[in-house]
Amino acid sequence: MRFLSSGESHGKGLNCIIEGFPANVEINVEEINEELSRRQKGYGRGKRMNIESDAIEVMAGIRFGKTIGSPISLYVRNKDWENWKLRMSSENIYHDPELSVKAPRPGHADLPGVIKYNQDDIRNILERASARETTTRTAVGAVAKQLLKVFGIEIYSRVASLGSVEDVTVIEKGESYWTKIRESELSMYDPEAEKKTKALIDKSKEEGDTLGGIVEVSIYNVPVGLGSHVHYDRKLDAKLAMDIMSLQAVKGFEMGAGFKTATTPGSKIHDEIVYTDGYHHKTNNAGGIEGGMSNGETIQFKAAVKPIPTLMKPLQTVDIDSKERIDACKERSDVCAVPAAGVVMENIAAFVIANAMIEKFGGDSIEEMKANYDNYMKYVEER
Numbered sequence: 513m514r515f516l517s518s519g520e521s522h523g524k525g526l527n528c529i530i531e532g533f534p535a536n537v538e539i540n541v542e543e544i545n546e547e548l549s550r551r552q553k554g555y556g557r558g559k560r561m562n563i564e565s566d567a568i569e570v571m572a573g574i575r576f577g578k579t580i581g582s583p584i585s586l587y588v589r590n591k592d593w594e595n596w597k598l599r600m601s602s603e604n605i606y607h608d609p610e611l612s613v614k615a616p617r618p619g620h621a622d623l624p625g626v627i628k629y630n631q632d633d634i635r636n637i638l639e640r641a642s643a644r645e646t647t648t649r650t651a652v653g654a655v656a657k658q659l660l661k662v663f664g665i666e667i668y669s670r671v672a673s674l675g676s677v678e679d680v681t682v683i684e685k686g687e688s689y690w691t692k693i694r695e696s697e698l699s700m701y702d703p704e705a706e707k708k709t710k711a712l713i714d715k716s717k718e719e720g721d722t723l724g725g726i727v728e729v730s731i732y733n734v735p736v737g738l739g740s741h742v743h744y745d746r747k748l749d750a751k752l753a754m755d756i757m758s759l760q761a762v763k764g765f766e767m768g769a770g771f772k773t774a775t776t777p778g779s780k781i782h783d784e785i786v787y788t789d790g791y792h793h794k795t796n797n798a799g800g801i802e803g804g805m806s807n808g809e810t811i812q813f814k815a816a817v818k819p820i821p822t823l824m825k826p827l828q829t830v831d832i833d834s835k836e837r838i839d840a841c842k843e844r845s846d847v848c849a850v851p852a853a854g855v856v857m858e859n860i861a862a863f864v865i866a867n868a869m870i871e872k873f874g875g876d877s878i879e880e881m882k883a884n885y886d887n888y889m890k891y892v893e894e895r
């Protein structure tokens with residue numbers, strides 16, 4: 513399975529094509545839209561989220577609520593396009609130099625982008641670099657999640673820390689409910705930490721600054737044996753790392769106990785194997801993957817999300833025409849997008865795991881895939 517997407521942040525819309533998705537998988541469009549809506553929420557997002565109310569239009573590949581094996585094509589309209597028609601026109605050939613962006617933001621794609629693509633207007637880079645693109649990635653993942661549901665695989669995320677507030681679970685309730693957490697993990701929720709993080713985001717906003725954080729993703733009920741130890745590009749942890757690192761603003765990836773494994777003796781970090789109703793591990797410091805293969809435990813990883821690069825109190829930069837030292841450009845922006853990044857990561861992980869499932873169990877129809885899966889699970893039970 514693979515997908516391609518296109519779309520600029522302030523263009524007409526975004527689209528994606530998923531190819532190699534099994535036939536006969538029930539697809540609930542509302543569930544896809546629910547994921548898109550979750551991605552738009554979370555404390556600290558900017559005013560753009562008040563304009564957009566993301567929803568997909570299915571262009572192809574789904575008939576009477578089920579996939580039919582042909583490429584799935586999805587479209588999401590940018591409501592903000594109405595306000596950008598003139599500045600983003602593909603027909604109008606007059607490019608007003610006054611509207612060009614000339615002050616590259618430290619931490620954004622602006623400077624390497626204009627040099628690489630030989631552009632005079634930074635907008636031609638920032639439009640595609642923008643995390644608006646994660647709308648389609650979330651839609652693709654939301655389709656993948658519906659395939660995973662057939663096999664009981666579930667994916668959750670939590671904000672593990674935010675700015676200087678460490679080791680907390682932040683969830684937000686009520687109207688802006690964005691996170692999904694298992695009932696059994698609700699004890700990790702700390703209302704005080706939530707208050708503290710919100711205050712931190714407010715303070716950051718007042719000061720014209722931005723905040724990052726750490727997201728933890730957990731993937732439940734993954735069968736043993738997805739991925740492979742035999743070649744570098746078949747390792748499941750490597751695939752997760754690549755796709756998660758490709759998310760805008762992600763600067764660190766940690767499988768299971770990750771960086772802690774470097775400072776802990778082997779006797780205290782490797783997960784002892786036991787046999788009860790099958791093979792299990794006493795602990796899960798490996799994060800559910802050993803030798804590039806899922807080992808039957810919950811897959812768990814963390815990712816570090818850096819602070820948003822657009823600062824309302826801008827850092828210094830260099831004008832790409834005059835080479836003068838000036839303030840970096842400031843556009844309408846988020847102050848903190850860590851919860852949204854968590855939702856996107858869930859959906860990126862769903863695509864990676866769904867792909868690994870298709871590779872292992874075949875992907876022409878869900879019936880064939882399920883029969884292969886059941887047969888394999890019977891074999892695993894008897895091992």
Ligand SMILES: Cc1cc2nc3c(=O)[nH]c(=O)nc-3n(C[C@H](O)[C@H](O)[C@H](O)COP(=O)(O)O)c2cc1C
Pocket residue numbers: 558619620621641642643646759760761762818820821822844845846847849852853
């Ligand atoms: C959900 C989400 C929302 C984001 N919103 C903004 C934003 O409003 N302003 C901004 O400058 N960067 C934002 N970013 C981060 C930039 O897109 C990102 O830093 C930039 O594309 C450069 O890529 P890099 O950080 O991966 O190097 C956001 C990232 C994510 C994941």
Ligand SMILES: C=C(O[C@@H]1CC(C(=O)O)=C[C@@H](OP(=O)(O)O)[C@H]1O)C(=O)O
Pocket residue numbers: 521558559560561564641642643644645646647760843844845846
């Ligand atoms: C549009 C989204 O995020 C955008 C990501 C983004 C960036 O530079 O990455 C910059 C901002 O764009 P704008 O200036 O239009 O407000 C965010 O709002 C989205 O997540 O849907």
